[in-house]
Amino acid sequence: AQSVAQPEDQVNVAEGNPLTVKCTYSVSGNPYLFWYVQYPNRGLQFLLKYITGDNLVKGSYGFEAEFNKSQTSFHLKKPSALVSDSALYFCAVRVTGANNLFFGTGTRLTVIP
Amino acid sequence: NAGVTQTPKFRILKIGQSMTLQCAQDMNHNYMYWYRQDPGMGLKLIYYSVGAGITDKGEVPNGYNVSRSTTEDFPLRLELAAPSQTSVYFCASRNTGGENIQYFGAGTRLSVL
Numbered sequence: 001a002q003s004v005a006q007p008e009d010q011v012n013v014a015e016g017n018p019l020t021v022k023c024t025y026s027v028s029g030n031p032y033l034f035w036y037v038q039y040p041n042r043g044l045q046f047l048l049k050y051i052t053g054d055n056l057v058k059g060s061y062g063f064e065a066e067f068n069k070s071q072t073s074f075h076l077k078k079p080s081a082l083v084s085d086s087a088l089y090f091c092a093v094r095v096t097g098a099n100n101l102f103f104g105t106g107t108r109l110t111v112i113p
Numbered sequence: 114n115a116g117v118t119q120t121p122k123f124r125i126l127k128i129g130q131s132m133t134l135q136c137a138q139d140m141n142h143n144y145m146y147w148y149r150q151d152p153g154m155g156l157k158l159i160y161y162s163v164g165a166g167i168t169d170k171g172e173v174p175n176g177y178n179v180s181r182s183t184t185e186d187f188p189l190r191l192e193l194a195a196p197s198q199t200s201v202y203f204c205a206s207r208n209t210g211g212e213n214i215q216y217f218g219a220g221t222r223l224s225v226l
Contacts, residue, residue, distance in 0.1 A: 009153070032213055034213075034214075036217075041219075041220075042219055042220075043117070043203055043205075043217035043218050043219045043220055044156075044203070044205075044215075044217040045217070046214045046215070046216070049213065049214065051213065090155065090156070094213065099144065099161060099163060099169075100146060100158050100161055100171060101158075101215060103148075103155040103156040103157075104155055105153060105154060105155040106153075106155055
């Protein structure tokens, strides 16, 4: 069975500080890992993905994520948070051969001016 | 490029009424998905389709039906609306192979009273 855990419902960070949004996963095969962002009253937007290769993945808007196989984690990071980064962030996983994504429950990021 | 278009944006139904949520994509994607989003629960897959004429159940299909007569359209049908179907519904699509990225519509907010 596939599952994704986002242990923090809410993350608050001061503008200009680094941010981390945590994600761990459990799959029975090789994972495809994704981060999506959702702004109020909008659909989800793709941020970045890990399929294979370099464990550090860079994505949109200055975000990056590190794939850690031994810890089964895929934490989202950004060196310097902006107020405009405030949104709901979802981690998702798919395994090879599967047709759909499994999503975590989401983490609400608030960047405080 | 419109991407994934969902209509209506909002709807209020009475218990027992029926309705169809529309979803259309103009990216010639083979895969299409319907999710529901409930607070604190992330996204749950209702149904998906891997191409015209082919549909399959996701995690929470009860109370819903779908059809896929064309590549572009993937409507979701609620036959006998129940309060438990109050949710925000998202349609998504992706291409076969390629980058494995799902593209989402803006959502339909449904209340069943």
